[in-house]
Amino acid sequence: xxxxxxRFAFIGLGLLVLGVATVLILNAxxxxxxxxxxxxxxxxxxxxxxxxxxxxxxxxxxSLVRENDGLTVRFIVTDTAKRVPVTYKGxxxxxxxxxxxxxxxxxxxxxxxxxxxxxxxxxxxxxxxPEAAEALAKAKASGAQQxxxxxxxxxxxxxx
Amino acid sequence: xxxEIGHFALILALCVAVVQGILPIYGAAVGNSALMAVAKPAxxxxxxxxxxxxxxxxxxxxxxxxxxxxxxxxxxxxxxxHYRLAAIWGAHEGSLLLWTFILTVxxxxxxxxxxxxxxxxxxxxxxxxxxxxxxxxLFMLTVSNPxxxxxxxxxxxxxxxxxxxxxxxxxxxxxxxxxxxxxxxxFAFAIAxxxxxxxxxxxxxxxxxxxTVAWCFLTVGIAMGSGWAYYELGWGGWWFxxxxxxxxxxxxxxxxxxxxxxxxxxxxxxxxxxTVLLAIMAFSLSLLGTFLVRSGVLTSVHAFATDxxxxxxxxxxxxxxxxxxxxxxxxxxxxxxxxxxxAMISREGMLLANNVLLIAAMGSVLLGTLYPLFLDALDLxxxxxxxxxFDSVFVxxxxxxxxxxxIGPLAQWKKASLPDLxxxxxxxxxxxxxxxxxxxxxxxxxxxxxxxxxxxxxxIVTTAIVTLRERLTHVSGNSLVSRLAAVPRSYWGMLVxxxxxxxxxxxxxxxxxxxxxxxxxxxxxxxAVIGDYTFRFDxxxxxxxxxxxxxxGTFSVSRDGRETTVLYPEKRRYTVxxxxxxxxxxxxxxxxxxxVSLGEPxxxxxxxxxxxxxxxxxxxxxxxxxMALGGVLAVSDRRYRIAWRRQxxxxxxxxxxxxxxxx
Numbered sequence: 001x002x003x004x005x006x007r008f009a010f011i012g013l014g015l016l017v018l019g020v021a022t023v024l025i026l027n028a029x030x031x032x033x034x035x036x037x038x039x040x041x042x043x044x045x046x047x048x049x050x051x052x053x054x055x056x057x058x059x060x061x062x063s064l065v066r067e068n069d070g071l072t073v074r075f076i077v078t079d080t081a082k083r084v085p086v087t088y089k090g091x092x093x094x095x096x097x098x099x100x101x102x103x104x105x106x107x108x109x110x111x112x113x114x115x116x117x118x119x120x121x122x123x124x125x126x127x128x129x130p131e132a133a134e135a136l137a138k139a140k141a142s143g144a145q146q147x148x149x150x151x152x153x154x155x156x157x158x159x160x
Numbered sequence: 161x162x163x164e165i166g167h168f169a170l171i172l173a174l175c176v177a178v179v180q181g182i183l184p185i186y187g188a189a190v191g192n193s194a195l196m197a198v199a200k201p202a203x204x205x206x207x208x209x210x211x212x213x214x215x216x217x218x219x220x221x222x223x224x225x226x227x228x229x230x231x232x233x234x235x236x237x238x239x240x241x242h243y244r245l246a247a248i249w250g251a252h253e254g255s256l257l258l259w260t261f262i263l264t265v266x267x268x269x270x271x272x273x274x275x276x277x278x279x280x281x282x283x284x285x286x287x288x289x290x291x292x293x294x295x296x297x298l299f300m301l302t303v304s305n306p307x308x309x310x311x312x313x314x315x316x317x318x319x320x321x322x323x324x325x326x327x328x329x330x331x332x333x334x335x336x337x338x339x340x341x342x343x344x345x346x347f348a349f350a351i352a353x354x355x356x357x358x359x360x361x362x363x364x365x366x367x368x369x370x371x372t373v374a375w376c377f378l379t380v381g382i383a384m385g386s387g388w389a390y391y392e393l394g395w396g397g398w399w400f401x402x403x404x405x406x407x408x409x410x411x412x413x414x415x416x417x418x419x420x421x422x423x424x425x426x427x428x429x430x431x432x433x434x435t436v437l438l439a440i441m442a443f444s445l446s447l448l449g450t451f452l453v454r455s456g457v458l459t460s461v462h463a464f465a466t467d468x469x470x471x472x473x474x475x476x477x478x479x480x481x482x483x484x485x486x487x488x489x490x491x492x493x494x495x496x497x498x499x500x501x502x503a504m505i506s507r508e509g510m511l512l513a514n515n516v517l518l519i520a521a522m523g524s525v526l527l528g529t530l531y532p533l534f535l536d537a538l539d540l541x542x543x544x545x546x547x548x549x550f551d552s553v554f555v556x557x558x559x560x561x562x563x564x565x566x567i568g569p570l571a572q573w574k575k576a577s578l579p580d581l582x583x584x585x586x587x588x589x590x591x592x593x594x595x596x597x598x599x600x601x602x603x604x605x606x607x608x609x610x611x612x613x614x615x616x617x618x619x620i621v622t623t624a625i626v627t628l629r630e631r632l633t634h635v636s637g638n639s640l641v642s643r644l645a646a647v648p649r650s651y652w653g654m655l656v657x658x659x660x661x662x663x664x665x666x667x668x669x670x671x672x673x674x675x676x677x678x679x680x681x682x683x684x685x686x687x688a689v690i691g692d693y694t695f696r697f698d699x700x701x702x703x704x705x706x707x708x709x710x711x712x713g714t715f716s717v718s719r720d721g722r723e724t725t726v727l728y729p730e731k732r733r734y735t736v737x738x739x740x741x742x743x744x745x746x747x748x749x750x751x752x753x754x755x756v757s758l759g760e761p762x763x764x765x766x767x768x769x770x771x772x773x774x775x776x777x778x779x780x781x782x783x784x785x786x787m788a789l790g791g792v793l794a795v796s797d798r799r800y801r802i803a804w805r806r807q808x809x810x811x812x813x814x815x816x817x818x819x820x821x822x823x
């Protein structure tokens with residue numbers, strides 16, 4: 001091979017790898033992005049059907065009900081404007097509490113209950129998860145709740 | 161008083177850093193050896209000053225000086241001493257101080273082990289590191305001062321986040337930072353070479369051990385972080401593809417590519433321009449990682465914006481470092497030259513392919529980490545990119561890279577023959593393939609991914625054996641032992657590090673393929689079976705710790721009627737922040753971990769409980785430590801020791817300058 005051909009071959013190979021990587025990435029992106037919605041958006045039917053998404057807001061006071069198996073829990077996530085019932089089977093994170101913020105990932109079933117596959121608590125107990133705080137802030141027209149209050153202690157809080 | 165001394169030491173350090181960043185580089189440019197000679201004492205002085213500041217902050221923590229804002233925010237009078245000291249790097253300001261301190265440690269190390277370097281090169285290297293240090297010291301002194309006073313003093317501190325009150329967290333950040341900051345040496349070497357315009361094989365030989373040491377620290381640091389997440393978070397996961405983790409993983413990927421590219425530059429003089437770019441990339445990603453994790457931008461883009469000064473400083477600093485070095489690169493790199501040519505099927509070709517794959521993988525992680533931040537910052541909606549994205553991109557990109565990893569060491573430099581390679585590797589491939597297919601079937605759970613993982617792991621090991629055997633036929637020596645001893649340590653280092661990857665892959669594959677998990681409600685005396693193990697819940701008692709109260713469960717684990725172990729998981733409530741924490745109990749083993757964590761108390765003394773049986777999970781971290789061990793072996797190679805021992809003063813000063821002028 002002449003040097004020029006060789007260079008072309010190298011560049012071609014590089015482009016091929018890049019192309020394959022791009023296809024993989026775009027494909028994976030397409031199917032694995034998880035969008036976030038507020039209870040108001042859920043109520044107005046903006047959420048995707050049959051696809052996993054996240055909701056966030058406050059766990060309504062007194063709404064937490066545990067079933068007899070000790071593992072299945074039901075609670076209501078609210079942004080003070082709308083309420084979404086959530087069912088989750090499993091162990092809740094340490095920071096999960098009534099009256100506190102929570103984010104759940106899962107799907108909406110036919111009767112409007114959110115079946116959570118995961119409940120997240122990426123925050124310490126005095127503060128809201130940012131998504132939940134925003135959901136509340138959006139719902140309040142006066143917008144008193146700002147994310148300014150989100151001074152989360154530094155550290156690995158993100159990896160919860 | 162003591163905190164003011166620390167503050168003052170930082171200000172002095174900044175002055176020294178400015179001097180160190182300007183005079184030696186200028187001196188090297190005009191050939192003034194007096195100016196160049198400033199570099200060494202300046203670097204050492206800066207080390208002492210930052211050490212002083214670091215000790216002052218440590219003293220404030222040890223003495224519970226809650227009139228220092230940072231101490232009050234991250235510790236508490238009930239916090240044990242070792243965690244109070246670890247709290248130095250428990251939050252933003254202190255971690256930056258740790259970062260700067262480690263930077264000066266590396267600088268100090270450079271002054272110690274650079275006797276064999278030409279004066280101009282050494283002054284440029286120390287100068288560049290001084291400039292980096294200027295950025296960090298300025299940042300601390302202007303917007304993130306760890307010595308800021310709190311007047312009036314707080315009666316008591318807000319306590320360290322309970323998640324961080326753990327031995328793993330004490331060692332993890334310094335390790336990780338040793339790795340991050342260690343890449344600054346490789347970066348400084350690269351910039352020095354660009355400034356000087358001489359990127360030769362000697363340059364690569366000098367910067368190779370530094371890069372490898374940094375890479376080892378980073379590897380261990382990441383492994384420890386992952387281990388911490390595994391036992392401390394109580395979810396039994398070891399890697400979440402969380403932005404915080406990705407931030408440390410991206411420099412690792414770039415650093416791994418750099419280590420391999422440096423090998424080519426060292427041995428063959430090739431890849432020069434690419435190596436320099438990788439050195440810049442590895443350090444830029446380290447900077448990005450530090451700021452991503454420590455600026456709060458990950459928690460919320462908007463929290464970042466609430467302190468615009470800090471955010472602006474970070475962006476400007478990143479822009480100057482990355483933009484500046486890339487501009488210098490664009491300007492000077494064409495002079496560097498490309499190095500020798502090589503065929504596509506050759507060791508260089510395979511290392512290049514490996515590099516491209518590693519960087520593509522790094523790019524995909526970068527995209528997945530930053531894209532949600534961009535969308536959020538532009539108010540285009542909130543999304544999260546979860547583990548499935550990273551898994552589905554990472555596995556296909558890494559599979560060919562690992563496949564090449566087996567062939568590369570066997571291929572000749574410059575030009576190799578494919579049929580010849582195939583012949584030498586056919587039994588290795590046969591053995592790997594057969595084992596990978598048969599083994600999962602024997603174990604009773606065949607999945608394509610399981611077979612793929614095992615195939616790659618066994619492929620690495622078998623090809624390493626072939627490589628070693630061929631190598632042994634080339635070295636002289638009568639007995640096998642003497643021939644084994646004749647193989648250079650850097651070669652052993654490569655083999656060991658590659659086998660570390662194999663062990664890591666076995667761990668990941670076996671955990672993914674065979675782990676069992678159970679969330680159950682358990683009454684006192686009730687049993688649950690998981691794997692071959694029977695867990696009996698013997699109730700929970702209240703215990704009191706130094707700064708927490710806890711419920712401690714007792715679980716007797718037995719197998720085939722014989723008792724294996726007793727596990728005591730805890731649910732702790734840290735009193736200061738009134739925060740609940742799960743403390744998992746783990747029975748580690750070579751072939752499996754048993755893992756119990758308490759969920760919530762239910763009625764009649766019953767608890768919801770999470771049980772795991774995790775086969776081979778410790779191999780994941782074992783593999784990482786073996787990779788790092790390989791790096792250590794490589795650095796201890798004879799040729800570096802000789803280079804370091806060769807003291808320059810043996811040559812008269814006049815001939816030295818003369819030689820440099822010729823060069």
